[in-house]
Amino acid sequence: MKHIHITSILLFLFSIQGFTQSNICYPNLSGTDTLRLTVTGSGSTKIQNFPINIAPACLDGTYTSSSQSNAPLNTVNAVSSGQIITNILCPSAANIQWTHTSGSAPYWIWNNNNVLIQMPSGGNISFKVDAKSANGQTIKTRNITFYNFGSFKIFPNPTSGLVNIDINPKLGFESEIISLETPSLKTNIRIEGESTFDIRHLPNGEYWLKIYFEGKVVNEQRIIIKK
Numbered sequence: 001m002k003h004i005h006i007t008s009i010l011l012f013l014f015s016i017q018g019f020t021q022s023n024i025c026y027p028n029l030s031g032t033d034t035l036r037l038t039v040t041g042s043g044s045t046k047i048q049n050f051p052i053n054i055a056p057a058c059l060d061g062t063y064t065s066s067s068q069s070n071a072p073l074n075t076v077n078a079v080s081s082g083q084i085i086t087n088i089l090c091p092s093a094a095n096i097q098w099t100h101t102s103g104s105a106p107y108w109i110w111n112n113n114n115v116l117i118q119m120p121s122g123g124n125i126s127f128k129v130d131a132k133s134a135n136g137q138t139i140k141t142r143n144i145t146f147y148n149f150g151s152f153k154i155f156p157n158p159t160s161g162l163v164n165i166d167i168n169p170k171l172g173f174e175s176e177i178i179s180l181e182t183p184s185l186k187t188n189i190r191i192e193g194e195s196t197f198d199i200r201h202l203p204n205g206e207y208w209l210k211i212y213f214e215g216k217v218v219n220e221q222r223i224i225i226k227k
Contacts, residue, residue, distance in 0.1 A: 058131050058140045059096070061088030065119075076145045084117040084146060093131035093139050102126045105146070122150035122168040147171065149218055152211060158224035161200025167191060167211075174212040177223070181205050199225065 037048045061073040064087070067080040073088060090096060096113040103125030106118040117125060124147035131139040150167035157163075167173060172192035177199060179185035189197050191211075199207075204225050211219040
């Protein structure tokens, strides 16, 4: 019995045994790859390479910011402040239309297909993106959101107990405040829709503030309470 192994450079492995025909599918990635066909079980092993081009799926894309390049363009994207440039494609479309649906971050449509965003600290913006055929028919639609957590700058610090913090008011954060002098003294506060929280009930001293988003720590810093 002949054994056929088909491998791509991207490390997807398929095995076909005892068949003369088969359809092979693997995740829809874009770019170039090499398909390697290995046949064993009929004397010496035979290997043949086939170069292939993989077209991106319609409205797949990336974005580039001040902190990362060619990041995958997801439905919801946490980004740094500053300039954001998208790169979105649909090989079967004549053009791509961006429609602003919410958020106040400044933006500019460029190159007919993409958008440049100037993301402020704590800002957000959302779009509906349509891939259109030459006769104006919609081929595919997706919604895309960009947001920035904020700088997490707190003021005043030292504080008498009312703390202002630069965060995105559209998002909900959990915070944990731990006394550096008495680690067992902890306070948990949810910060949502407001940029001020009240810790006047805590005694004077130095504290460590940990801010969580979706269960992960996104910022840590020291706070001094001095009444």
